[in-house]
Amino acid sequence: MDFRLTQEQEQFRDSVKKFADKHLAASARERAHAAGYPWDVAKLMAKQGLLGITIPEKDGGQGGTLLDAVIAIETVASVCPRSADVVQAGNFGPIRVLAEYGSADQKQHHLRKLLAGEAVISVGMTEPDAGSAVTDLKTSAKKDGDGWRVSGSKIFTTHSAYADVFLVYVRFGPGVGGIGSVLIEKKDVKLGKASKFMSGEEWAQLYLEDVRVPQANVLLGEGGFKKQIAGFNVERLGNSARSLALGRYAYEAARAWAMERKQFGRLLCEFQGLQWKFADMKMKLDAAQLLLYRAAANADRGLPSPEETAIAKAYCNQAGFDVANESLQVMGGMGYSQESLVEYCLRRCRGWMIAGGSIEILKNRIAEHIFERSFSQRPD
């Protein structure tokens, strides 16, 4: 077993770092607090080959591995935390599900713009009454001639204000087996009142009112839920990678601060009470990184295992938040202020403990793996 990156991976990491230092470093703070989607970054990343890293070359991607994509998101985040969202959108999110399961026509129609950094795709999964219990979703797809009529509503959809297309989970029939997904264009979606998460990210409720969806826009038909979640595990790893990377960003800021800030005539790093915080943070970051790399490396060019993804995400989400929180504490008022991005990292990390499978739901999944049986969460 070798825990080091290969020479190729190191070269790739160095090239991403150079790119990020040149194009992203100067405006990192401003970008973190700006509204909207950083289209300028998306276009630059497209040129640099940072969108579609794991998507096959025949579909316009780079034909790389999931670990390459993880390295890209971590490296970008180490320079500009906000820009890591663009790596996520271009590699880990619904774009990956589209590339994995989409028809040739669907890919041709949507992928080119997504990979050029000219468009973004959102996933509409959560509903007002179906959050963790996502299989309770009610948005229905009813047969209408050679197509479908979709009605329902989605909440918390990230990027909803500027997405070109939505990957919407729908119910074709009863039960888990009746769930699948369709692609719906922006013009067919009604957006509700704009809202914001604590992280500053914008979201709006989606209303789908008897939207006509041609058969050609069905991504996964009835019985597609398992595949959908298998694809979603990639999104979860991107989410894990950002948690870890933003925790690490905060840690590096705090480490630098502790080596230059003096109180009581001594550097902060000379107080044992703070040294132990740093030791704890370092152990959490290293452990999280190993779990994340295990899940990504074992998946290689395929989809990651549900267990390894659940373990990596639950651990990275908790570690990222804990480390960002302790880093903020170490930096005192400066950490709590917008003079640094530490408070931003903390707010972002908090959200990933809920988004894309909360820590509790992931632990349920891990327990099922431990005991080799399923535990229904529903009343008898």
Ligand SMILES: Cc1cc2nc3c(=O)[nH]c(=O)nc-3n(C[C@H](O)[C@H](O)[C@H](O)COP(=O)(O)OP(=O)(O)OC[C@H]3O[C@@H](n4cnc5c(N)ncnc54)[C@H](O)[C@@H]3O)c2cc1C
């Ligand atoms: C930053 C952010 C971005 C998001 N982006 C998107 C997006 O792009 N698209 C999308 O569709 N959705 C998105 N979501 C929604 C997200 O997927 C849901 O918030 C999540 O699935 C939890 O659902 P809920 O908020 O309804 O909480 P609930 O399901 O109501 O859960 C509330 C609490 O109860 C716990 N809980 C629930 N059931 C159990 C159980 N069986 N055992 C133990 N604990 C349990 C949960 O862990 C949570 O702590 C986003 C959310 C956030 C915070």
